[in-house]
Amino acid sequence: MSTITMEVTRYRPGEDSEPTVQSYEVPLRKEWAVLDGLNHIKDHLDGTLSYRWSCRMGICGSCGMTVNGRPVLSCASFLVDYAPGPVRVEPLRNFPVIRDLVVDISDFMEKLPRVKPWLIADPPEEGEFLQTPEEMDEYKKYSMCINCMLCYSACPVYALEPEFLGPAAIALGQRYNLDSRDHGAEDRRDVLASAEGAWACTFVGECSTACPKGVDPAGAIQRYKLTAAVAAMKDFLMPRGARR
Amino acid sequence: MKRSPEPLVWLAFSGGGMAAALLVPVLLFLFGLAFPLGWIEPPSEEHLVALVRHPITKLVLFGLCALGLFHFAHRFRYTLYDGLKLKRFAVLIAAVCYGAAVVGSVASAIVLLSV
Amino acid sequence: MTAYRQHIPLFWWLRQWSYLVFVLRELSSVFVAWFVVYLLMLVSAIGDGTYADFQAWSGHGWVLVLNVVALAFLLLHAVTWFALAPRAMVVPHVPPWVVLVAHYLAWIVLSAGVAWVVLLR
Numbered sequence: 001m002s003t004i005t006m007e008v009t010r011y012r013p014g015e016d017s018e019p020t021v022q023s024y025e026v027p028l029r030k031e032w033a034v035l036d037g038l039n040h041i042k043d044h045l046d047g048t049l050s051y052r053w054s055c056r057m058g059i060c061g062s063c064g065m066t067v068n069g070r071p072v073l074s075c076a077s078f079l080v081d082y083a084p085g086p087v088r089v090e091p092l093r094n095f096p097v098i099r100d101l102v103v104d105i106s107d108f109m110e111k112l113p114r115v116k117p118w119l120i121a122d123p124p125e126e127g128e129f130l131q132t133p134e135e136m137d138e139y140k141k142y143s144m145c146i147n148c149m150l151c152y153s154a155c156p157v158y159a160l161e162p163e164f165l166g167p168a169a170i171a172l173g174q175r176y177n178l179d180s181r182d183h184g185a186e187d188r189r190d191v192l193a194s195a196e197g198a199w200a201c202t203f204v205g206e207c208s209t210a211c212p213k214g215v216d217p218a219g220a221i222q223r224y225k226l227t228a229a230v231a232a233m234k235d236f237l238m239p240r241g242a243r244r
Numbered sequence: 245m246k247r248s249p250e251p252l253v254w255l256a257f258s259g260g261g262m263a264a265a266l267l268v269p270v271l272l273f274l275f276g277l278a279f280p281l282g283w284i285e286p287p288s289e290e291h292l293v294a295l296v297r298h299p300i301t302k303l304v305l306f307g308l309c310a311l312g313l314f315h316f317a318h319r320f321r322y323t324l325y326d327g328l329k330l331k332r333f334a335v336l337i338a339a340v341c342y343g344a345a346v347v348g349s350v351a352s353a354i355v356l357l358s359v
Numbered sequence: 360m361t362a363y364r365q366h367i368p369l370f371w372w373l374r375q376w377s378y379l380v381f382v383l384r385e386l387s388s389v390f391v392a393w394f395v396v397y398l399l400m401l402v403s404a405i406g407d408g409t410y411a412d413f414q415a416w417s418g419h420g421w422v423l424v425l426n427v428v429a430l431a432f433l434l435l436h437a438v439t440w441f442a443l444a445p446r447a448m449v450v451p452h453v454p455p456w457v458v459l460v461a462h463y464l465a466w467i468v469l470s471a472g473v474a475w476v477v478l479l480r
């Protein structure tokens with residue numbers, strides 16, 4: 001049976017001062033994703049390898065890695081597409097590496113609640129909130145985000161400016177802003193329209209290329225800039241205090 | 245809410261980007277290549293003089309120059325921040341870029357008014 | 360905990376083709392500024408009655424080369440700008456491709472209009 005070489009980044013905190021590369025030969029099977037290759041290594045070749053995964057079907061968002069230089073879900077990228085190899089597997093870029101392929105995303109976990117990603121609305125008088133399919137289409141694609149962090153890994157602005165709120169967080173803010181049931185756009189504005197929010201984005205567009213869920217965070221940010229600019233002009237033209 | 249000038253400069257940047265995309269390629273092709281290279285017979289000088297003295301031309305050209313310069317200032321500012329990792333000089337870069345756009349806009353107004 | 364912080368090279372945009380295209384797109388702004396300078400020189404030459412001198416100057420090798428490069432960058436700017444426009448301007452009930460086509464139509468119409476006004480004699 002044919003095989004393929006996987007060059008995997010190793011980093012053992014406390015022992016290594018820098019990551020190193022270790023090569024493994026794994027079977028090249030048509031149905032094997034990069035994640036299956038890693039599981040093969042872990043089960044049969046080297047039990048010390050650390051990486052994250054759970055669902056194996058592009059839902060949980062935990063298996064993001066840099067494969068041949070691109071941020072991908074390792075459960076959704078197939079080894080045969082990298083044949084004859086070698087396949088270079090690195091941790092996601094732009095995040096601190098905890099061990100091997102495991103990165104620390106606490107920066108995002110801290111930023112996410114700042115955009116208030118929940119419905120801000122009084123509960124309806126009776127029954128539940130009603131929404132038409134057209135109203136749902138307004139925000140549906142932004143609600144597909146699985147917090148996989150591929151967009152942060154692809155974004156050079158986030159790399160250079162760690163304070164940047166980042167693609168997924170802004171897209172998730174927009175997901176609620178564009179929801180017909182929500183009335184929180186004004187509450188989110190201070191964060192989304194700050195210098196570290198949408199205005200920091202220079203529309204490189206790589207977040208949207210990397211996103212495995214078609215969220216189009218770059219589009220969400222660009223669209224929000226227009227909304228925020230129009231809102232700022234309204235504030236400017238309207239007397240103070242008239243707003244809200 | 246703390247007021248940030250960002251929306252204002254972004255609107256100028258966007259307006260300039262749109263104006264530049266729509267109008268500059270044809271103007272640059274005509275006056276930068278086609279006329280100097282003789283691909284197209286240049287218009288007579290009288291016609292050009294009449295054209296640039298027309299108030300609508302002046303207005304359009306002034307808008308194109310001023311917005312185009314703000315477009316440049318804004319984009320170039322971020323190119324320096326990110327492309328050369330110069331974010332630590334952010335204040336200086338912003339002052340120089342937008343300052344140049346303001347000076348350039350005033351200069352365009354002077355040139356256009358004096359023809 | 361001793362997490363490893365990954366380093367970003369100064370010329371990070373040479374790492375990947377799409378990053379390089381991004382930086383080139385941003386650099387098109389320099390040529391927009393150059394065009395403004397060129398336009399103002401043209402206008403003042405027309406005003407001073409020295410248009411013939413300007414035309415001779417604009418036929419010099421380096422000026423021509425600069426303008427060819429500038430035109431290439433402006434076309435890059437225009438194409439990328441129009442491609443981004445539908446993603447910022449979301450018009451209710453209008454599909455994004457219509458917004459894109461509308462921009463190209465506006466480009467064609469305005470370019471033809473400018474050429475007509477300039478060349479009209």
Ligand code: SF4
Pocket residue numbers: 144145146147148149150151152167168171207210211212213214215216217
């Ligand atoms: S926006 Fe896309 S790439 Fe970013 S975290 Fe969400 S699913 Fe992942």
Ligand code: FES
Pocket residue numbers: 053054055056057058059060061062063064073074075076
């Ligand atoms: S393992 Fe869940 S997304 Fe890949």
